[in-house]
Each structure stands twice: as structure tokens, then as C-alpha cells.
Amino acid sequence: MGLQSLAVACGALALCLALTTATNPGFVVRITQAGLDYAHQHGIAMLEKKLAELTLPDMSGDFRVLRVGKVHYELSRLRLRSFHLPYSRISPVPNVGLQVAISNAFAELDGDWRVKMLFIRDHGSFDLKVENVYIKISLRLGSDATGKPTISTSDCSTRISKVRVLFSGKFGWLYNLFHSAIESKFKKILESKVCDSVAESVHNELQTYVRTLPVTAKIDARTGIDYSFVAPPLATAQSLDTGLKGEFYSLAHRSTVPFSPLPLSLPSDHDRMVYFGASSYFFNTASFAYHTSGALVFEITDAMIPKDVDFHLNTSTFSAFVPQLEQMYPNMPMKLRLSTPTAPFLNVGPGGISLKPVVDVQAYAILPNSSLAPLFVLSLTGNVSAVIDVRSGHIVGSLNVGRIKLSLKDSVVGTFQVRLLQSIMNIFASDILLPRLNARLDEGFPLPLPDRIRLLNTFVRFHQNFLLLGADVHFQPKA
Numbered sequence: 001m002g003l004q005s006l007a008v009a010c011g012a013l014a015l016c017l018a019l020t021t022a023t024n025p026g027f028v029v030r031i032t033q034a035g036l037d038y039a040h041q042h043g044i045a046m047l048e049k050k051l052a053e054l055t056l057p058d059m060s061g062d063f064r065v066l067r068v069g070k071v072h073y074e075l076s077r078l079r080l081r082s083f084h085l086p087y088s089r090i091s092p093v094p095n096v097g098l099q100v101a102i103s104n105a106f107a108e109l110d111g112d113w114r115v116k117m118l119f120i121r122d123h124g125s126f127d128l129k130v131e132n133v134y135i136k137i138s139l140r141l142g143s144d145a146t147g148k149p150t151i152s153t154s155d156c157s158t159r160i161s162k163v164r165v166l167f168s169g170k171f172g173w174l175y176n177l178f179h180s181a182i183e184s185k186f187k188k189i190l191e192s193k194v195c196d197s198v199a200e201s202v203h204n205e206l207q208t209y210v211r212t213l214p215v216t217a218k219i220d221a222r223t224g225i226d227y228s229f230v231a232p233p234l235a236t237a238q239s240l241d242t243g244l245k246g247e248f249y250s251l252a253h254r255s256t257v258p259f260s261p262l263p264l265s266l267p268s269d270h271d272r273m274v275y276f277g278a279s280s281y282f283f284n285t286a287s288f289a290y291h292t293s294g295a296l297v298f299e300i301t302d303a304m305i306p307k308d309v310d311f312h313l314n315t316s317t318f319s320a321f322v323p324q325l326e327q328m329y330p331n332m333p334m335k336l337r338l339s340t341p342t343a344p345f346l347n348v349g350p351g352g353i354s355l356k357p358v359v360d361v362q363a364y365a366i367l368p369n370s371s372l373a374p375l376f377v378l379s380l381t382g383n384v385s386a387v388i389d390v391r392s393g394h395i396v397g398s399l400n401v402g403r404i405k406l407s408l409k410d411s412v413v414g415t416f417q418v419r420l421l422q423s424i425m426n427i428f429a430s431d432i433l434l435p436r437l438n439a440r441l442d443e444g445f446p447l448p449l450p451d452r453i454r455l456l457n458t459f460v461r462f463h464q465n466f467l468l469l470g471a472d473v474h475f476q477p478k479a
Helices: 001-022 033-051 172-177 180-211 278-294 324-328 416-443
Strands: 027-032 060-067 070-082 087-093 097-117 122-144 147-165 217-218 223-225 239-244 247-250 274-281 297-301 334-339 347-351 353-355 359-366 372-391 394-411 451-465 466-475
Touching: 027 033, 033 070, 033 087, 033 097, 033 466, 060 223, 097 451, 122 180, 147 180, 223 278, 247 278, 274 278, 278 347, 297 416, 334 372, 347 451, 372 416, 372 451, 372 466, 394 416
Parallel strands: none
Antiparallel strands: 027 239, 027 274, 060 070, 070 097, 087 097, 097 122, 122 147, 217 223, 223 247, 274 466, 297 334, 334 359, 347 353, 353 372, 359 372, 372 394, 451 466
16 A cells, blocks of 8 residues: 555545646637648648758768778768658547658668778768658647647657668779668668657747747737637547637736636537637627726717717707706706626527627716716617627627617606607617727637638637637748
């Protein structure tokens, strides 16, 4: 029992704690086999270029030939002319990560040789062909303490079936007598060098690139978005799924969101290279962040009323609906301050995104000394729907507002019939407030994309509690 049992118990406890504290993602990214194949094309091209830059060490040694005696040889200036990887495949391996299998690869080298035996010295050149190279690479996927993705080589093996060396020169026949020993040396060196080059390429190139994925992004002066990994990527037989935090936050003061994400499971679509699942939590944290940062407060003055609207925002106009205004504040300009008592809660369903916001409208009279005199507070409610699209790597949208319902929440100028203000409030909402909101939504919110990735063939589909975005990708290599 002793230490071994204690270790097992501690391990079980740690697992239980990990499971109980696991966080559901607010945003999920799925890379399908088609997406992996596309990434694989660029990765193999990069690896092919890297392998073609391999440097091989000079070689020397001694051997004996009957009736000739001891022969000393040197091989130098080894140059790898090319390294081709014509057949390869990438596959997600459940509970492991990714596996890359390369077959029938081949390479060509040349170099110089020099020989010394007895009193004879000679030199020349040689050609070397490496054929039937098989490389198997396992990639471990994870994330670091900051939530950024990590990728490393967990295993690499290289097997070379055939190496052929052909020497030229006066004593080329002599080298060809012991080519098997030379070929064996080359084989061992190349097998070791290839995996070293793979590990270096994954660390310096691939790891550097995947870390261009932004885990946090500033959206505007008030808010940011958190795309940090909540768990390492999960490989299945058909795809690679990654759960992200998917949470908006206020830049001034990041507070705990008072609700949690629900489990999010994407449908088994594989027509596109990549899919994004944006949960209702994702959208509601946006609402919460903008409300917390004070961005959902709008002020309307007379200067903002469209020129084609035949009324002004002043007490003379409103006295037709609120008779006491003309007596208490005759012919004074007014200001409306619109705010949400709580963050609007969005519903995502098969029919789209909808919300029923409650908006308080505080009306003020602007006194001659520019101070504000509170008049009344209206409560506005209405059905709002959203249209969502993807443009230039951003989720963009626009809102449509149905008929608004009014109620009088508070008044210092007496009671009045709020229904008489219905048409005016409809104009304020549709002609002033809505264009400002839609202008912001048209700027969009960035999707979690690494550098130089462009989305093509996008579509948007609504499901219960989440929005599904599908796309193909185009990678633009550096010039």
C-alpha cells in the first residue's frame, strides 16, 4: 500500500477536481479533415523546404582492400540538392493529437571525395540518391498557462529503404567496392537528421505560427474579447475540436459574468474546412460587457433628429402630449437619455437571435444655464431580432426592431397618456438609435484566426443555444 496507494489516491482526487472545475466553452472551433488536409499542404511544403536545407557533416574513415592494403577516405562538401515528399497524409488521432505519415520520399545529394592509399592520392565527386524514405510524425497539441495554443513533436521516426552512391574519378571503382559501408553511414546520419529537422521546423515554424492566434483582442475603446483555450484541442476520428472561453469583457473593469456557458456540441457537418460555434453565452457576455462599460447609454438631442422629421425635441413639441411642460418649462430644448437597467439577454434558437430589451428613457429640460431638469422616465420594451453574417474574418450583424411598447415609470411633471408618444418614440428608435447600433455591429467582432487566414464560402446557421458558422480557408504565405 504505502506510497504507491497514496499516489493513486492523489491522482484520482486531482482528476475529480479537474472534472468538477472544468469549464464549458463559450466558443468552439472545429477543423475538419478537409481543413487539416489544406493546412497539411502548406506544412509539407514548408517541411520540404526545410529538409532541403539539411547540412550533413564531413565523413572520413579507413578500410582495407585485398592486395592493396589500408585505404583512407574523406567525404566533404556534402550538398543536398533536393528533398521531395510526394505522398503524405495527416490524420487526427483520438487522445493523441495529429499524425503525419510520409511515404516514398526521396532525396539527391552530391559531394567530393578524397582517397589516400600507399603513395597514391586521388579525388573526385560522387552522387547519392536516397529512395523510399518513410517518415512518421506525431504532434502533441495543447495550451499554455495563458490559454495560447501549443504544438510540439511527441514522436518522430524515419526509415530509409534504399541509399545508392555512385563515385566518379580515377579510383571511383575503388569506392564502389565499399559503397555498402558508405551507404549505411549515410542512412544512419540522414535518419537522425530528418527527425531533428522535423522537430526544429515544428518548434520554430509551426509553433510560432499557431501562436499568432489571438487569445485576447481589443474590440473598441470599451471592450475586448477572450478566446483563450479552456482545454487542449480534442482530436476525434474526423476532426479537431477546440473549446475557447468565448467571453467579452469591459476593458475598464473586468468583472465576473453572472451566468455560465451551457454545454456546446457542434453537429457532424464536414462540408467546410472549419466551423465556429458561437454560443448564446458568447453573445450574452457581449451584452453584459457593453452594459458594464456604459456603452449602452445613448443621449438624443434636437440636433440629432433627421431633417425630414417635422418636429423638434423641446418642451413646446412635447407639451402637446404632456400639458404641464409648457407651464413649468416653457419653450426649452430637451434631451433624452436612453439606458438599459440590466444587460439585455439574447436568445439563440433555430429561428435566429432575438431579444426583448428594456430601455429607460429619461427626459430632461435643458435650462438656460445648461443644467438639466428631470421631467419623466419612460420604460420601453419591444421585440428585436438580429441578422448575422461573416465578413473579412468578423461576425457582423444588424438589428431590426418591432413595435415598441411604452409605460410611464416616473414623472415630476404629472401623469399623461404615454400612448400619445408612441409614434415619436418609434422615430427615435428606428431613425436615431438603431442606425447607431447597427453602425457598430457592422464593424463586427473578430473571429479567432491566425495570421494570413482568409475565410471563403461562409454560411451562417442557427441552432438551439448556438450559432454555427462554416467556412473554407485560404492561407496567404509571406511574400
